[in-house]
Amino acid sequence: MPAIAVQRLGEYTVQLRQPPRIxxxxxxxxxxxxxxxxxxxxxxxxxDDMWGEVSAEKAExxxxxxxxxxxxxxxxxxxxxxxxxxxxxxxxxxVSATFSARSLGIPYLGVxxxxxxxxxxxGLAAMLVDGGYARRVLVATASHxxxxxxxxxxxxELNIQRKETNQWTATGGAAAVVAPxxxxxxxxxxxxxxxxxxxxxxxxxxDMGAAMAPxxxxxxxxxFQDTNTTPGDYDLIITGDLAKVGSKxxxxxxxxxxxxxxxxxxxxxxxxxxxxxxxxxxxxxxxxSMAVLLGYVYKEMARGRYRRVLALPTGCLHSPTTWQQGxxxxxxxxxxxxxxx
Amino acid sequence: MIxxxxxxxxxxxCALTQLVHIYVPRLTPGHxxxxxxxxxxxxxxxxxxxxxxKFAGAGALVPxxxxxxxxxxxxxxxxxxxxxxxxxxxxxEFVGLGIAAGVLFAALAALVAVPRA
Amino acid sequence: MDRDRxxxxxxxxxQRLVQQLAPKPNAARLAARAFLVGGxxxxxxxxxxxxxxxxxxxxxxxxxxxxxxxxxxxxxxxxLGVYDDVGQLGGMGAAVPITGFANALTSAAMDFxxxxxxxxxxxxxxxxxxxxIVFGILAGTLTGLVAWLVGAGP
Numbered sequence: 256m257p258a259i260a261v262q263r264l265g266e267y268t269v270q271l272r273q274p275p276r277i278x279x280x281x282x283x284x285x286x287x288x289x290x291x292x293x294x295x296x297x298x299x300x301x302x303d304d305m306w307g308e309v310s311a312e313k314a315e316x317x318x319x320x321x322x323x324x325x326x327x328x329x330x331x332x333x334x335x336x337x338x339x340x341x342x343x344x345x346x347x348x349x350v351s352a353t354f355s356a357r358s359l360g361i362p363y364l365g366v367x368x369x370x371x372x373x374x375x376x377x378g379l380a381a382m383l384v385d386g387g388y389a390r391r392v393l394v395a396t397a398s399h400x401x402x403x404x405x406x407x408x409x410x411x412e413l414n415i416q417r418k419e420t421n422q423w424t425a426t427g428g429a430a431a432v433v434a435p436x437x438x439x440x441x442x443x444x445x446x447x448x449x450x451x452x453x454x455x456x457x458x459x460x461x462d463m464g465a466a467m468a469p470x471x472x473x474x475x476x477x478x479f480q481d482t483n484t485t486p487g488d489y490d491l492i493i494t495g496d497l498a499k500v501g502s503k504x505x506x507x508x509x510x511x512x513x514x515x516x517x518x519x520x521x522x523x524x525x526x527x528x529x530x531x532x533x534x535x536x537x538x539x540x541x542x543x544s545m546a547v548l549l550g551y552v553y554k555e556m557a558r559g560r561y562r563r564v565l566a567l568p569t570g571c572l573h574s575p576t577t578w579q580q581g582x583x584x585x586x587x588x589x590x591x592x593x594x595x596x
Numbered sequence: 597m598i599x600x601x602x603x604x605x606x607x608x609x610c611a612l613t614q615l616v617h618i619y620v621p622r623l624t625p626g627h628x629x630x631x632x633x634x635x636x637x638x639x640x641x642x643x644x645x646x647x648x649x650k651f652a653g654a655g656a657l658v659p660x661x662x663x664x665x666x667x668x669x670x671x672x673x674x675x676x677x678x679x680x681x682x683x684x685x686x687x688x689e690f691v692g693l694g695i696a697a698g699v700l701f702a703a704l705a706a707l708v709a710v711p712r713a
Numbered sequence: 714m715d716r717d718r719x720x721x722x723x724x725x726x727x728q729r730l731v732q733q734l735a736p737k738p739n740a741a742r743l744a745a746r747a748f749l750v751g752g753x754x755x756x757x758x759x760x761x762x763x764x765x766x767x768x769x770x771x772x773x774x775x776x777x778x779x780x781x782x783x784x785x786x787x788x789x790x791x792x793l794g795v796y797d798d799v800g801q802l803g804g805m806g807a808a809v810p811i812t813g814f815a816n817a818l819t820s821a822a823m824d825f826x827x828x829x830x831x832x833x834x835x836x837x838x839x840x841x842x843x844x845x846i847v848f849g850i851l852a853g854t855l856t857g858l859v860a861w862l863v864g865a866g867p
Contacts, residue, residue: 304713310827400713405824411711412791412820413841414800414807415625419736455724457731459621465731469723503734508723533801599759606755606810607748614747614805618740625808626841630848632809637852641860649776654758657776658783658810659751664849666776671857673773683858687850690773694780694811695846698818699838701788706822706834709792 265481268448274594275384277377277431278391278439279330280549283322284427285400288538288546292529296550297427298325304400304426311401312351315344318428318542319397320355326430327393330439334361337432338389341380343372343396345403345424345541352395361393369570370467370496371450372396373429373545374589378447380433381591390434397428398540407460407575420462420500422539425527429545442556442564446482446592450474452572454585460571460578464501464524464536467569470586471497472508474567478590479514486516490561493552495544495568495588496524498537523547523568544568556595564593598653605648605655629660636661640668666690743804750803754810758783780811787815792823817842 264270282297289300301318308314319342327333340361342352349365356363368375373396380392401411403424409415436443453470460466471494479485486492497505502522509516526547527538548566555561573584613628623631636659639645645665648656656662667687674686688695761782765775787810790796796816800807807813821840825833839846 401711404713410820410824410841411713412794412797412816412823414796414813414816414820416801416804416807418738455727462731462735465735469727500734500736504731507730507734508727599756602759603752603756606758607752607806610751610803610806610809611744611748613809614744615740617805618738618743625805626844628805629808629813630844633845633849634852637849638856641856654762654779655752655755657762657779658755658758658812660809660811660814660845663780663811663814663845664852666780667849667853668856668860669773671853672860675857675861683854683861686857687853690777691780691849693777694784694814697781698784698788698815698842701785702815702818702822702838703834705788705792705819706826706830709794709823711820711823712794 264446265477267477268446268481269382270446271381271385271444273385273436274443274445275381275433276436276439276443277441277549277553278434279326279328279332279432280430280441280553281322281325281329282427282429282546282550283318283325284425284542284546288425288427288527291527291531293526293547293551296554297546298550311399311405312346315346315397315399315402316351316354318399318426319344319351319395319430320358320428322397322428322430323355323359323393323395326395326432330432330434332391332432334359337361337391337393339364339380339383339392341366341376341392341394343367343376343541345369345398346406351397355395368587368589369572370539370541370544371568371570371587371589372541373495373548374566374568374591375449377431377433377444378449378589378591381444381447384433384435391438392433393430394433395428395430396541396545398424398542399426400424400540403540417533417535418461419535420459420464421535422463422496422498422524422537423528423534425538425540425543425546427542427546429542429549431549442553442593442595444591445594446478448474448478448481448590450477450588450590452585452587454583456583458578458581458583460573460584462500463539463571463584464498465504466571466573466584467586467588468497468501468504468508470588471505471567471569474588474590475509476512476514478565486514486519489519489563489565491521491552491564492516492519493547493564493566494520494522495570496537496539497522497569498524498539500536552593556593559595562595566591566593601652602655605652606659607655609655609659609661632659632661633664636664637668640665663691663694746802747804747806750799750806751809752806754806754812758810783811784815787812788819791816791819814842814845
């Protein structure tokens with residue numbers, strides 16, 4: 256019987272044999288993110304969104320590239336020490352990832368999972384390292400309020416009145432180096448449950464939380480089923496950016512099937528900006544879940560506050576065109592389990 | 597007195613549109629503005645919107661329904677003078693200045709100002 | 714199969730759950746804000762109209778000058794980065810007046826200028842405001858046609 260079969264748990268989950276470690280991480284965020292309740296957890300804050308660049312697109316790739324380089328520094332590594340760069344972002348053709356890869360010169364695996372890019376990237380990186388296909392992998396993502404708003408919604412200075420369900424795209428870049436457990440310190444990625452696309456018919460692109468909640472529920476339940484675990488087995492269950500409205504829906508959905516999250520559930524999007532009125536339901540953006548994971552969760556795990564964490568970043572997979580053509584907004588959620596020794 | 601009605605009628609048009617925006621979420625602001633423009637245009641076919649402008653002044657003129665009404669007013673005026681050619685020459689008679697001004701000022705603004713979140 | 718059927722069943726009453734748990738907008742407050750912001754802009758417009766009424770030969774020209782002035786106001790407030798805040802406060806009260814039309818032109822011009830003046834700013838200037846012009850011309854011409862024919866009839 257091939258050894259590969261042993262690494263799958265249940266129907267959807269991957270069990271890593273020698274769980275790789277996140278040996279270096281860096282979060283580089285904008286001023287609004289720095290001013291929020293999680294600001295102290297980010298490694299660097301830029302004092303102006305645009306960071307001296309003439310366009311938001313150029314700024315976004317700067318965030319991504321810098322976060323990637325600083326993550327390598329943290330791990331004491333150089334570009335040639337990692338075998339792959341797995342990166343993605345929200346822009347068409349994932350250009351921030353691509354142009355950063357151009358500068359970094361590392362073999363590049365561009366990925367897209369909207370705001371779930373963090374889990375997709377970290378999960379794939381862990382599999383590549385554990386499978387022996389890479390010595391080490393660098394994972395990075397970034398997003399920028401202005402570039403995403405331009406592409407998905409409206410010109411920045413347009414008089415559109417944001418609703419309570421609207422989310423504010425986080426600005427910043429975050430990156431991590433995944434390596435074999437023997438190298439360095441940091442939490443280990445033990446299990447991965449990649450999700451499938453779940454679409455329960457939400458057509459309102461201004462309510463991404465509602466669009467993504469079913470996917471988060473689906474992946475969470477699959478993970479529990481495959482691994483035979485319950486919320487009690489984790490110190491923290493953290494979703495990516497369901498934000499305030501999506502989190503309510505997520506909790507209602509899982510409670511329906513008898514799962515009680517208790518006080519263990521936290522959402523990156525809901526926490527990023529606290530109660531800031533301009534943030535609507537909370538943060539979104541591919542950097543949101545990555546920065547909360549690599550900033551807040553990573554540091555609190557190092558401090559010993561959390562020992563076992565289940566992270567479920569979520570993504571909303573519509574495009575402005577599909578939305579205009581009347582399609583609903585599909586969601587996806589990927590789960591990664593993190594553990595400290 | 598007209599100042600009072602300008603405020604009230606203008607405010608009411610906006611408030612009613614806001615309510616439609618809340619209760620019919622399928623309609624985006626773009627749809628609503630188009631709806632108002634068309635309404636203004638249609639209501640001026642027999643001069644009814646111009647009568648509202650006489651009564652409420654800017655309260656009827658400034659909302660985008662006034663824009664639509666002004667297009668109709670132009671068409672009516674020119675068809676009176678020229679016949680069917682007026683259907684084409686009249687459309688921008690009253691709004692042309694506004695569109696031209698809009699393009700000019702917006703372009704100037706783009707030269708000197710940058711968007712900020 | 715069973716899981717898929719459960720998923721679809723879940724989807725059916727999910728819409729209801731979303732409605733239930735969705736934050737309810739305070740319609741009265743939002744409508745009041747739209748009323749106040751929209752009313753104020755129109756009130757301002759009345760001043761402008763009165764100013765031009767005594768300086769222009771015809772009322773039609775006074776109207777045109779008023780519209781142009783309100784457009785300039787919208788452009789300036791947009792360039793200053795203020796009009797989006799007016800929109801957040803007043804909603805339709807900021808979008809409906811002609812200043813909102815100006816804001817649509819200006820915000821698009823400012824945003825897309827980064828892709829160059831020809832291919833960016835100029836190509837996309839009407840991306841938001843275009844529908845108002847297209848449908849205004851369509852409706853105005855059609856209405857004018859009908860009115861003219863009816864008026865020209867027996």
